[in-house]
Amino acid sequence: MADIRNIVILTGAGVSAESGIDTFRDAGGLWEQHRVEDVATPEAFARDPDLVLNFYDMRREAIQTKQPNAAHDALARLDAGWHGDLLIVTQNVDDLHERAGAHRVLHMHGTHLNAWCTACDTRTPWTGTLIDRPHCPSCDAQALRPDVVWFGEMPYEMDRIYTALRQADLFVSIGTSGAVYPAAGFVQEARDMRVRTLELNLEASMGSRWFHESRHGPATQLVPQWVEEVLNG
Ligand code: NAD
Ligand code: APR
Secondary structure, three states: OOOOOOEEEEEOOHHHHOOOOOOOOOOOOHHHHOOHHHHOOHHHHHHOHHHHHHHHHHHHHHHOOOOOOHHHHHHHHHHHHOOOOEEEEEOOOOOHHHHHOOOOEEEOOEEEEEEEEOOOOOEEEOOOOOOOOOOOOOOOOOOEEEEEOOOOOOOOOHHHHHHHHHHOOEEEEEOOOOOOOOHHHHHHHHHHOOOEEEEEEOOOOOOHHHOOEEEEOOHHHHHHHHHHHHHHO
């Protein structure tokens, strides 16, 4: 690891699976229980806001009862101990990386724990419900929605992510199926820039063949092992 200084990590639902948060595409995952078109698009929100707000209120409530696991803890240790550049880009809308103590975290698909006012464009930390149409603390409009990126919307901070990828020596993807772009394309972007790539996932993902190395197993085992290698190695 002596030649590694700048690291970009991508995490997906798999890193939070062992905390008890359902993934999207595994058996029994969220997208088997709900149609994406009904709950995760701007069109769905315009058509049936109660259904969408209720879905996210339930997820926001559930997430707050969950705790970080050994994979989140290990990434927080890496964040604290790594002196080079590090960016943890997460597709997850939970706050388990932060609650484990990580600071260098970017939520490319937003977060359940903010409400976004579509009238004044202010984001407010939010732990309660939205179904009851609360007023925006900034402008008083009843125009709050979950601050999550829906299908058909642009993920957040893409310029910052691509800049970090271009400057990285190592790209690590953890617990993501590689089904959703643009995140699914980061591995190819990294390889184009001659960045070393490593996947840590329960099983082979849709993107496994693109990685220089792919290790399979639960995140709570693979991630602490890898972090030890990097910090001691
Ligand atoms: P898309 O699903 O590729 O989304 C377009 C953009 O929105 C992408 O940049 C994506 O990153 C972003 N995005 C928006 N909300 C997102 C979210 N919640 N999670 C992750 N990324 C999000 O584009 P599209 O045209 O809507 O769909 C393309 C194809 O993918 C369609 O055939 C659609 O049916 C299929 N699809 C499948 C699923 C699934 O979970 N199985 C989900 C959505 C779309
Ligand atoms: N340890 C490691 N990996 C795991 C574990 C585990 N304990 N459990 C599941 N996985 C792996 C699965 O094998 C799968 O490849 O995590 C991956 C989860 O994939 P998805 O459910 O597709 O989740 P993700 O890749 O994060 O989805 C991307 O799709 O709809 C959206 O917005 C949503 O951000 C999400 C995006």
